[in-house]
Amino acid sequence: xxxxxxxxxxxxxxxxxxxxSLAAQKKGLNTIVLxxxxxxxxxxxxxxxxxxxSLGNSKMSEGDNEDLHFSDTVKGSDWGCDQEVAxxxxxxxxxAIRELAGWGVPWTRVREGSREAVINAKKTTxxxxxxxxxxxxxxDFGGTKKWRTCYTSDAxxxxxxxxxxxEALKNEVDIRDRKEAISLIHENERCYGAIVRDxxxxxxxxxxxxxxxxxxxxxxxIYKQTTNAVICEGMGAAIALETGIATxxxxxxxxxxxxxxxxxxxxxxxxxxxxxxxxxxxDGHRFMPDYEPEKKELASRDxxxxxxxxxxxxxxxxxxxxxDHIWLDISILGREHIEKNLRDVQEICKIFNGIDxxxxxxxxxxxxxxxxxxSMGGIRTKKTGESQKLSGxxxxxxxxxxxxxxxxxxxxxxxxxxxxxxxxxxNYFADYCIxxxxxxxxxxxxxxxxxxxxxxxxxxxxxxxxxIFKIKDTMQRLMDKKVGIFRDGVHLGExxxxxxxxxxxxxxxxxKSKAKAGNPELEEAYRVPKMLKLALCxxxxxxxxxxxxxxxxxxxxxxxxxxxxxxxxxxxxxNENDTMPTISxxxxxxxxxxxxxxxxxxxxxxxxxxxxxSTKRQEEVDELRExxxxxxxxxxxxxxxxxxxxxxxNYREKNERxxxx
Amino acid sequence: xxxxxxxxxxxxxxxxEDSKPEFVEYNLKETPGMTLFIALTKIRxxxxxxxxxxxxxxxxxxxxxxxxxxxxxxxxCRTLIENYPDGKLQLIPMPAFELIKDLSxxxxxxxxxxxTKVESWIVSNDEVDITKIEEKMDPDTADAxxxxxxxxxCGICVASCATALMRPDFVGPAGLxxxxxxxxxxxxxxxxDDFYELIGDDNGIFGCMSLLSCxxxxxxxxxxxxxxxxxxxxxxxxx
Numbered sequence: 001x002x003x004x005x006x007x008x009x010x011x012x013x014x015x016x017x018x019x020x021s022l023a024a025q026k027k028g029l030n031t032i033v034l035x036x037x038x039x040x041x042x043x044x045x046x047x048x049x050x051x052x053x054s055l056g057n058s059k060m061s062e063g064d065n066e067d068l069h070f071s072d073t074v075k076g077s078d079w080g081c082d083q084e085v086a087x088x089x090x091x092x093x094x095x096a097i098r099e100l101a102g103w104g105v106p107w108t109r110v111r112e113g114s115r116e117a118v119i120n121a122k123k124t125t126x127x128x129x130x131x132x133x134x135x136x137x138x139x140d141f142g143g144t145k146k147w148r149t150c151y152t153s154d155a156x157x158x159x160x161x162x163x164x165x166x167e168a169l170k171n172e173v174d175i176r177d178r179k180e181a182i183s184l185i186h187e188n189e190r191c192y193g194a195i196v197r198d199x200x201x202x203x204x205x206x207x208x209x210x211x212x213x214x215x216x217x218x219x220x221x222i223y224k225q226t227t228n229a230v231i232c233e234g235m236g237a238a239i240a241l242e243t244g245i246a247t248x249x250x251x252x253x254x255x256x257x258x259x260x261x262x263x264x265x266x267x268x269x270x271x272x273x274x275x276x277x278x279x280x281x282x283d284g285h286r287f288m289p290d291y292e293p294e295k296k297e298l299a300s301r302d303x304x305x306x307x308x309x310x311x312x313x314x315x316x317x318x319x320x321x322x323x324d325h326i327w328l329d330i331s332i333l334g335r336e337h338i339e340k341n342l343r344d345v346q347e348i349c350k351i352f353n354g355i356d357x358x359x360x361x362x363x364x365x366x367x368x369x370x371x372x373x374x375s376m377g378g379i380r381t382k383k384t385g386e387s388q389k390l391s392g393x394x395x396x397x398x399x400x401x402x403x404x405x406x407x408x409x410x411x412x413x414x415x416x417x418x419x420x421x422x423x424x425x426x427n428y429f430a431d432y433c434i435x436x437x438x439x440x441x442x443x444x445x446x447x448x449x450x451x452x453x454x455x456x457x458x459x460x461x462x463x464x465x466x467x468i469f470k471i472k473d474t475m476q477r478l479m480d481k482k483v484g485i486f487r488d489g490v491h492l493g494e495x496x497x498x499x500x501x502x503x504x505x506x507x508x509x510x511x512k513s514k515a516k517a518g519n520p521e522l523e524e525a526y527r528v529p530k531m532l533k534l535a536l537c538x539x540x541x542x543x544x545x546x547x548x549x550x551x552x553x554x555x556x557x558x559x560x561x562x563x564x565x566x567x568x569x570x571x572x573x574x575n576e577n578d579t580m581p582t583i584s585x586x587x588x589x590x591x592x593x594x595x596x597x598x599x600x601x602x603x604x605x606x607x608x609x610x611x612x613x614s615t616k617r618q619e620e621v622d623e624l625r626e627x628x629x630x631x632x633x634x635x636x637x638x639x640x641x642x643x644x645x646x647x648x649x650n651y652r653e654k655n656e657r658x659x660x661x
Numbered sequence: 662x663x664x665x666x667x668x669x670x671x672x673x674x675x676x677x678e679d680s681k682p683e684f685v686e687y688n689l690k691e692t693p694g695m696t697l698f699i700a701l702t703k704i705r706x707x708x709x710x711x712x713x714x715x716x717x718x719x720x721x722x723x724x725x726x727x728x729x730x731x732x733x734x735x736x737x738c739r740t741l742i743e744n745y746p747d748g749k750l751q752l753i754p755m756p757a758f759e760l761i762k763d764l765s766x767x768x769x770x771x772x773x774x775x776x777t778k779v780e781s782w783i784v785s786n787d788e789v790d791i792t793k794i795e796e797k798m799d800p801d802t803a804d805a806x807x808x809x810x811x812x813x814x815c816g817i818c819v820a821s822c823a824t825a826l827m828r829p830d831f832v833g834p835a836g837l838x839x840x841x842x843x844x845x846x847x848x849x850x851x852x853x854d855d856f857y858e859l860i861g862d863d864n865g866i867f868g869c870m871s872l873l874s875c876x877x878x879x880x881x882x883x884x885x886x887x888x889x890x891x892x893x894x895x896x897x898x899x900x
Contacts, residue, residue: 037715038769040814041723055795095791101798102789104782104848106806109798134797152807158722166782169773177769178761201676229718263694266720323694348720351739352694469706513711518674518762519857521710537684653792 001446002205006032006174008433009209011181011236013039015157015415016397017215018164019422021173032207033168034179034196036231040165043217043229044418047157048344049271050139050149051419052412056657057135058110059126060147065657066090067635068145071595073413076143077299077406077551077558079597080253080568080588082154085383085404087326087594087645089413089420094655095134096419097150107136108151108341108607112213118276118333121286132658139341140274141411143300150413154269157415164419166238174281182526184212184239184246184393185440185448186221191393194239195452202517204452208446210433213385213394213425214240215418218375223484224476226372227260227267236399238530239421240379241537241581246390247570249380249401249586251534252541255409255551257373258304265371266350268345270411273297275341277330279308279364281316282325287428292602297445300361302408302551303602305370309485320367330357331364370485374398374414376405377538378549380570380586383646385425386432389572394429396421403568407550427648456516459525464508468524471502471509475535477530478502483539488556492543499539500579503532537581544583545569547609562597562611566590590617594643664691666748668700670712674762684751685709688750691748697737698726700842701764714764724815728764729753734820736880737764755820768816775836779859783843802847803850809842809888811881818875830864834875834885837866841888844895856892857899866893 010017011274013035024031035042043363069090075084085585089169101107112133117126126248141149168175185206193208195643210273219234220226240246259268273279278286279297288296291307299307311317317324330338330345338346342357349355349366357364379395380388381402387393397418402425404417434541467558482495513519534566547561548554566588571581596617599605621642628638636654646652667688673682687704698719717725719738727738731751731839742750758766775781789796818834819825825833836873843849860866869889876885 035727037717037723038772040772041717041725041769043724044725045813046718046720098789098791098793098795101795102783102787102791103846104810104843104846106803106810106846107798108807109800109803111800136795137800152810155722155807158805158813162810163782166776169776170780170782175773227724229717264719265698344722351721351741352696403677407674469710473706511710515677515711517676518713519711520705520713574816650792656793658794 001449002203003208003442003445004032004205005208006030007210009207009212010034011194011212011214012216012399013175013177014042014044014215014217014397015161015164015418016422017213018168018478019216019419020213020396020426020429021168022171023426024421024433025171025173027430029430029433029436031173033173033175034181034207035144035175035177036199036445039175040125040162042161043232044161044171044415045158046229046267047214047276047415048154048267048549049141050151050156050271050412051097051150051160051416052141052144052410053097053150053416054090054148055094055136055138055150056146056659057132058137058147059128060140061069061138062659064146064148065660066655067639069093069148071276072144073404073410074595075600076408076410078408078600079562079566080097080250080406080549082403082487083593083595084643084645085402087643088383088415088424088647089404092420092424092647092651095651096423097219100160100163100419101136103167105159105163107154107387108153110135110137120134121276121332135341135658138272138296138490141270142273142298143410150273151271153340154271154342160415162395168471180235181239183448183452184243185445186243186245186390186438187444187508189245189389190391192438193214195448200517204449206449208440208445210436210438211392211394211429213396213429214379214399215395216399218398218536219531220372220375222476222531223372223537225265227257227265233527233531234375234393234534235527235530237378238392238534240387240395241346241533241571241573242530243390243576244572244576246387246442246571247380248395248537249377249403249570251377251537251571252409252537252545252552252569253376253407253537253550254372255301255374255376256305257301257367257371258308259328260371261348261353262320262325262367262369265349266346266352268328268366268375268451272328272330272342272345275337276333277328278332280327280329281311283316284317284362287311287316294601298603300408301411305485306553308370318367325367325369327365328368329365331360374406374409376409377401384428385421386428392432392436394425396425407552424648424651446617455526456522459522460511460514462507462509462511464510466505466509468506468509468511468521468528471505472528472531474523475499475502479535483542487542487552487554489543492539495539496536496543499536503529503536503579506532533573533581540581540583541569559609561609563609566597566611590614592643593617595641596621664748666691666742668704668752669751670763672712673760673764675760676762677760686793690868691742695742697730697740697742700742701737713762722813723824724813727755727768727817727820728816728891729755729820734817734878736815736817739880758816759823766816771816771819772814772835775832776839779832779836779839781839783846783849785848802845806842806846809883811836812838812883813879813881815857817878817880821874821878823872824870828864829866831868832860832865834889837869837889837892838883838885841892844892853895854898857896861896861899866896869893
C-alpha cells in the first residue's frame with residue numbers, strides 16, 4: 001500500500017487550486033497539488049475575455065466600486081446567490097488583480113488620449129485622462145453597469161494561469177500531474193484525503209492530508225455541445241457526492257454561453273460583444289434590440305442565449321448542415337482592433353471555419369449558437385469554502401457552490417472567482433490544516449484503497465454487451481435535448497428516467513483491453529457512472545424546481561417564484577446502490593439580504609411571484625440607509641450596517657482607487 | 662461526398678514488455694471540418710479503444726496535443742484533415758520528450774524543469790501592497806510583454822530543435838523566450854548578469870544553432886528568431 005502524507009491536499013491544478021496551494025504553502029504547510037494534466041494545460045487557460053474587478057481606472061469605468069460590482073453580481077444571479085459571499089468576492093477582486101500584477105500578468109493598460117470605440121454599433125470617441133495612463137484597463141461585458149473586465153488581449157486566463165503556476169513553482173509547491181483522485185477517504189464525517197490513480201502507471205495510491213480542497217472545475221462534458229475542455233467531467237464534485245455525506249448545491253443551474261462557434265463549440269469570448277460586436281439573423285438583421293431594447297447584445301448571458309434560440313424558433317435562424325445558427329459580426333470593430341484585442345478569436349475563426357472575422361460584410365460573419373458553458377452548481381460549502389456536511393473537505397472555483405453566482409454567472413466573474421476564492425478559501429483551508437491533527441488509522445486507509453482496487457477489477461471483468469462510449473454519448477445528447485436552455489416537466493421527467501437507465505447499464509459493459517494502465521476505455525468506464533450521477537442531480541433538481549430563475553428556464557413555469565423557490569437545491573447520494581439522488585433544500589433568508597429580491601431588468605415586468613418579505617426588507621434597508629446618510633456615514637459604514645462580512649488576511653481592508661477619497 | 666482517409670499512428674507502450682513500436686493504420690470517413698481531434702476521438706471510440714493521445718481544450722489554447730504530422734510538429738487539434746489532399750496522415754509522437762504511450766508524451770515534466778531552470782517568474786524584492794493602486798506600466802511595454810507571454814509551452818519548438826535533441830539539458834526556444842519575456846518586464850529586477858548566470862552556456866543561449874525551425878513551427882507565431890538573436894548579442898557582452 002503506497003501512502004503519501006501531507007498537510008494540505010489540493011485536487012485540481014487550475015487557477016483556483018494553484019492559488020489555494022500558494023495560500024497553504026505560504027503558511028508553512030506541506031502542500032501537494034494533484035492534476036489530471038500538466039497544470040498549465042488546465043481549462044483556466046481557455047478563459048479569454050477577462051476578469052472583473054472594480055478598479056475604476058479607465059474613462060468608461062469611472063465611479064466603479066464594490067457596491068456596483070455587488071449589485072451587478074446579485075442581479076446577474078437572479079437573487080439566487082449568497083449575498084455575503086458576493087460581498088466577500090467583490091471586496092477581494094481588486095486585491096487579486098493587483099496581486100497578479102505583481103506576479104507578472106501583463107494586464108492591458110490605459111493609454112492617455114482619444115481612441116475610437118464601437119458602442120451600440122456606432123463609432124464613439126473615448127478620451128482617457130493623463131493621470132490614468134499606465135493603470136490597468138478594463139473592457140465592457142454583459143450585465144455590468146461599468147466597464148469592469150480587466151484583460152490581456154483575449155488570452156486573459158492563459159496569462160493568469162502561467163503567472164500563478166510559475167509562482168507555485170517558485171514557492172516549491174509539490175505539483176503532481178497526470179494523477180486522478182477517484183474517491184475521498186473519510187471517517188466520522190471528516191475527510192482525510194483521497195485515493196488517487198496514476199494516469200501513467202495505472203497504480204492506485206492513498207494521499208492522506210489534514211484537509212482536502214477540491215478545485216476540479218465544472219462538469220460541462222456531461223453535455224454534448226459544450227465550450228468546456230475534454231477534462232471538464234466534474235470528477236471532483238462526483239467524488240464528493242459519492243461520500244454520501246457532502247452535498248452538491250444548485251446543480252440544475254447550468255449556463256449556456258451565447259457565442260460558441262458552430263460546429264466545434266469552441267468559445268468566442270464575450271469580449272466580442274463587449275467590444276461592440278453584434279448578433280445578426282438570416283436576413284442580416286440585428287435582432288437583439290427588438291427583444292432587449294436597453295441592454296441588447298450585452299444583456300446577461302442566460303437572457304441573450306434564450307433570445308437567440310427564441311429567434312431561431314421564430315424562423316430567423318441561418319440554416320446549415322449542423323442545424324440553424326445565428327451570425328456574430330465583429331467586422332464592424334475594424335481590423336486593427338480585432339488583430340490587437342481579439343486575436344485568438346480571429347485565429348479560431350480562420351483555422352476552424354476558414355472565416356476572417358475582420359473582413360467587412362457578410363464574408364466576415366461567424367456562425368454561433370448557444371452551448372453549455374459554465375456550472376454554477378457544485379460542492380456546497382460554507383462561506384469558508386468548507387463542505388457544510390463533511391469536515392475537512394473544502395472546495396473553490398467552478399467546482400464549488402460557494403455561491404456567488406446563484407442561477408446565472410456574469411461574464412468575467414468566473415476567472416475572477418478562481419483567484420479570489422483561491423485566496424479566501426485557500427486561507428481558511430490552510431487554517432484548518434494548522435488547527436487540526438491527523439488521526440486516521442492505516443486500516444481505514446487500506447479499506448478505501450481496497451474498495452477502489454476492487455472496483456477497477458470488477459469493471460475489467462464485466463462481460464456485458466453495452467459500450468461505455470455509447471452510454472456517454474447517449475447521456476450527452478439527452479442532456480442537450482431535455483435538460484438544456486428551455487426546459488419543461490415532461491422532458492425533464494423523461495431525462496430522469498433515461499439517465500437512471502443509463503446508470504444501470506454501466507454495470508453491463510465490456511472493456512475491450514484488460515490492461516490496468518494506458519487504457520483510455522477503462523478510464524471512461526469508471527468516470528461515466530460518476531458523470532451520470534451528476535447528470536441525475538441536474539435533471540432531478542431541474543424537474544423539481546417549478547419556476548424560472550436565471551439560467552434555469554421552465555416553459556411550463558415562466559415566473560421567478562420568490563414565494564416558494566427562494567432556496568438552494570441540495571443533492572446527496574446517501575447509499576452507494578442508489579440510482580437517484582436525494583434532494584433537499586436550504587432557504588435563503590431575505591431578512592438578511594443587503595439587496596432584497598426585485599425586478600432584474602430584462603423582458604416583461606410582472607414575471608415574479610413576490611415574497612412579502614422582499615418589500616419588508618427593502619423598507620428596512622431604505623430606512624437604514626437614509627438614517628445613516630443623514631448622519632454623514634460613508635458607503636462602507638452603511639454597507640457594514642446592512643450586511644456584515646468577514647475576510648481572512650488583510651482582505652477586509654479598503655481598496656484604494658483613483659478619484660475616490 | 663465524404664472521402665476515405667487513412668491515419669497511420671506509431672503505437673508503442675514503453676511500460677509493456679511485449680510492446681514493439683509499430684505503425685497501425687486506421688481507415689475512416691472524413692466528415693466536414695474534421696480535425697485530428699475529431700478523427701482520433703472517433704478512432705478511439707469506434708476502432709481502437711487502446712489508442713493513447715492527449716487533448717484538453719481542443720482549441721489551440723492549452724498546448725496539450727503537439728505531435729508530428731507527416732513529418733511536421735504541430736498542434737493536432739488545429740490540424741484540418743481537408744488540408745491533406747491525398748487523405749493520408751502519418752502521426753508520430755514528438756521527439757525530445759519522454760514517451761508515455763503512443764502519441765502521448767510528457768511535455769509537462771520537461772516544461773516544469775525548464776521553468777525551474779530559467780526561474781520563469783518575476784524576481785523582485787519589492788512587496789506589492791494589494792490594497793493600494795497598482796504600479797503604473799507603460800501600455801506599450803505591457804503589450805510587448807504580453808506578446809512574448811503568449812507561449813503555451815506546447816513543446817513544438819523543442820521537438821523542432823536540433824540542439825534540444827542533442828542536449829537534453831538545453832532550455833529550448835521556449836526557455837529562451839521566457840528569459841526574453843522577463844528581461845523586458847520592468848517588474849522583474851534581474852540584470853543581464855543574472856540572466857547570464859541562468860542561460861550563459863551551451864545549454865542556454867549559446868546552444869542555439871540558428872536553424873530556426875522553432876519559429877517555423879510555433880503555433881503562436883512567436884518572434885523566436887529575433888528574440889534569441891537579440892538575447893545572444895546582449896549576453897555575449899556580459900563579462
